[in-house]
Amino acid sequence: MFEAIAFYLFAILTIVMFTITVMSSQALYALTSMAAGMIFISAFFFILGADFLGAIQIIVYTGAVMALYAFGMMFFDSTRTIVEKRANPALVVVLGGIAAVLVLAIVVAPIVGMTATEGAYPIDTSVGNTQAIGMVLFTKYLVPFELAAVMLLVAMVAGIVLAGKKMDTSLTLMDEDEIALMDLSSEYETQEEGH
């Protein structure tokens, strides 16, 4: 009974929040409503018994991804109302049809596949969720785990190189007056860009 109440409450909240994210013309409203929706989604993971996944959802999405978007929005002009314009309605109709067929396949596939054999890694109730996740992750999924680690490292290096300024000069190897000169020149550049 309580599971049903929790499910419907969080389902309505999540749908409303994500609808605001998609429909709002203010970037700030979209960002905050999406952060709320991410928190509400973690509630489903806790209901489903996937405690570790729920904690990761809160930490990674609302902690890291949302903070990254908030910093990204500081670069852009987020106070300006976003202009949406429809140029090609026929394309939207075709894409919508393809999307509807795909969604139908997604919904029907588990019903068709219900006769499949028992899962490869059955849930172990004798230990907690986090411990069981660790045992599966570090034995059966070790290679994808390491590949994901390398991918995250590549993404971090890419983010630093793309967004960082003056990566070709090293501040640790320069003299003090050189750094002061560089600060002056960069201030001059920003003033030039402002005009």
Added chain:
Amino acid sequence: MEITLTHYLVLSTILFSIGLVGVMRRKNMLMLFFATEILLNSVNIGMAAISHYRGDYTGQMFAFFIIAIAASEVAVGLGLLVIWYKRTGNIDLDQMTSMRG
């Protein structure tokens, strides 16, 4: 009033549709990234639900890797977007037409 797997799959489908609507109607690149995050999250709900109702950890594992991919996608995508904004001053999808055939 039992909550079954179908409930979760219907919810996942509704959220996925909201994300698709966002991908199709947004012209601002930042808003487009928001919509892709909604898509990835809706799939995560379906994965966790199937993992619970079939008694199998595979769905949760896939959800973890989806979260890792989403995090790296945001890092690289925002880096590219910052560079584009520095060079052109806007992040509208319609004006990113530098490759003319």
